[in-house]
Amino acid sequence: MRFSLKILLWTIIVMALALGFSGFYFVNYVFETSLEREVGQAMDESSILGFAFETAALSVPAKYSVLPDNTVEEIAANLERGGQSTGRLLRISDEEKNVLYASDGFEMDDELLMQTREDIKTYRIIQVEDAYYVHTGTTVNALNRILYLENLKDVSDVFTERAMGFSLYRKVTLIMLFAGILIMQLISSLLTKPVRLLTEATKRMAAGDYAYRAKQISQDELGQLTRDFNSMAEALEKNIEKLEEEIEAKEEFMGAFAHELKTPLTAIIGYADMLRSHKLDEEKSMMSANYIYTEGKRLEAMSLRLLDIIVAGKEEAQLQQVPVELVFDYLKEMFVGSRKMEFHFDYEPGAVLAEINLIKTVLVNLIDNACKASEDGGRIEVSGSASENGYRFAVRDYGIGIPEEEQHKITKAFYMVDKSRARSKNGAGLGLALCVEILKIHNSELEIESEAGEGSCFGFVLAKGGEQE
Numbered sequence: 001m002r003f004s005l006k007i008l009l010w011t012i013i014v015m016a017l018a019l020g021f022s023g024f025y026f027v028n029y030v031f032e033t034s035l036e037r038e039v040g041q042a043m044d045e046s047s048i049l050g051f052a053f054e055t056a057a058l059s060v061p062a063k064y065s066v067l068p069d070n071t072v073e074e075i076a077a078n079l080e081r082g083g084q085s086t087g088r089l090l091r092i093s094d095e096e097k098n099v100l101y102a103s104d105g106f107e108m109d110d111e112l113l114m115q116t117r118e119d120i121k122t123y124r125i126i127q128v129e130d131a132y133y134v135h136t137g138t139t140v141n142a143l144n145r146i147l148y149l150e151n152l153k154d155v156s157d158v159f160t161e162r163a164m165g166f167s168l169y170r171k172v173t174l175i176m177l178f179a180g181i182l183i184m185q186l187i188s189s190l191l192t193k194p195v196r197l198l199t200e201a202t203k204r205m206a207a208g209d210y211a212y213r214a215k216q217i218s219q220d221e222l223g224q225l226t227r228d229f230n231s232m233a234e235a236l237e238k239n240i241e242k243l244e245e246e247i248e249a250k251e252e253f254m255g256a257f258a259h260e261l262k263t264p265l266t267a268i269i270g271y272a273d274m275l276r277s278h279k280l281d282e283e284k285s286m287m288s289a290n291y292i293y294t295e296g297k298r299l300e301a302m303s304l305r306l307l308d309i310i311v312a313g314k315e316e317a318q319l320q321q322v323p324v325e326l327v328f329d330y331l332k333e334m335f336v337g338s339r340k341m342e343f344h345f346d347y348e349p350g351a352v353l354a355e356i357n358l359i360k361t362v363l364v365n366l367i368d369n370a371c372k373a374s375e376d377g378g379r380i381e382v383s384g385s386a387s388e389n390g391y392r393f394a395v396r397d398y399g400i401g402i403p404e405e406e407q408h409k410i411t412k413a414f415y416m417v418d419k420s421r422a423r424s425k426n427g428a429g430l431g432l433a434l435c436v437e438i439l440k441i442h443n444s445e446l447e448i449e450s451e452a453g454e455g456s457c458f459g460f461v462l463a464k465g466g467e468q469e
């Protein structure tokens with residue numbers, strides 16, 4: 001069942017109960033008050049009748065010492081006629097409670113008569129067919145006789161008014177309920193609008209429209225819910241975008257990987273086929289075997305690099321205090337003299353928090369790239385400087401540089417700005433990808449500054465280690 005319908009239904013139930021009870025209480029209160037008034041009047045009338053009877057009895061001739069029955073009847077008939085246009089309904093009984101006179105239509109049981117005693121006035125409310133009466137009973141003291149006088153006062157109007165009151169209230173209740181339903185439908189629809197907007201947003205998002213946001217139309221709890229929902233949607237959208245980017249990167253990686261495998265494998269298969277299907281002279285056989293060997297080596301190097309990247313991506317940081325001298329000494333030993341380059345090593349003493357072999361790998365890759373990008377005899381500067389943020393390593397060359405639009409791509413696996421140049425120098429586009437993974441373990445990033453034709457500077461900052469002894 002819809003929420004707005006539930007609100008509507010409960011409101012109707014509460015309204016119906018409230019109107020029903022209040023109506024019943026009100027009509028009944030009016031009825032009770034009127035009836036009480038009528039009973040009061042009936043009792044007064046009963047006393048007046050008794051008094052009138054006693055007064056009439058005073059004028060009985062002196063020869064009677066006791067009021068005779070026929071005089072009782074006479075007085076009663078006079079009293080009956082003296083009533084309203086409809087005539088009074090009364091009954092007179094003697095000391096033994098035998099009826100002496102009864103008006104036409106006064107056919108009553110003796111229950112009240114039996115309860116009435118001298119100086120005890122009684123009443124009851126009775127229904128005779130469709131009419132209601134206040135039945136009163138009193139005693140009359142007339143000429144040495146105690147007589148019982150009963151009177152009926154018609155109070156049907158009070159009961160009719162009550163019935164009319166109930167019927168009117170029922171109509172009012174129905175009209176109020178009908179009007180209430182219309183108004184509450186409007187209100188509940190307005191109140192639940194934020195919920196409907198939220199539902200719409202969830203549907204749109206489930207259908208793939210992650211940028212869709214629910215409109216906030218109120219400042220209450222539902223407004224807060226909409227705000228929270230929208231911030232959740234924001235976070236979700238960002239995560240989905242990230243996942244999509246990751247999937248795209250993986251697909252790109254797979255494509256590039258397949259491509260990089262294909263080139264050396266085609267060469268290997270081609271030369272191997274030549275070797276087995278033709279009788280080649282010694283020089284050509286040697287050349288073919290050499291191609292197969294170098295391409296095979298390239299494949300081996302590539303798979304080792306890939307393995308390194310995967311391992312680095314999963315590695316837990318085992319950072320230790322590393323004096324920078326150790327790193328620079330290693331680099332000097334490795335590069336100076338072995339390459340036809342002009343190396344300049346310049347560093348401030350200090351220590352870093354690092355995994356020494358991984359950091360050596362990063363710097364070897366960067367220096368290797370700098371060598372590949374430079375002409376023979378080119379200047380390559382490797383520097384280390386302490387700053388407030390940490391210890392910064394940098395490798396600068398004055399070689400071919402990298403065009404600006406390429407700079408953000410070169411850290412992707414298998415990406416090479418100039419493929420044939422990179423391959424001729426044994427490149428596979430994996431070195432910088434490995435550097436990025438290693439630096440991630442060190443909570444650091446690769447910074448690239450480069451200008452085509454001017455040269456490049458690759459740098460990164462590591463956390464400083466403690467004071468050196």
Ligand code: ADP
Pocket residue numbers: 365369370373397399400401402410411415416417418422426427428429430431432433456
């Ligand atoms: P590889 O060197 O094996 O090709 P890298 O991931 O180390 O792979 O580098 C990717 C590409 O970035 C290189 O092919 C090259 O085009 C470019 N690059 C890297 N370093 C430099 C540099 N110092 N100067 C110019 N280009 C560079």
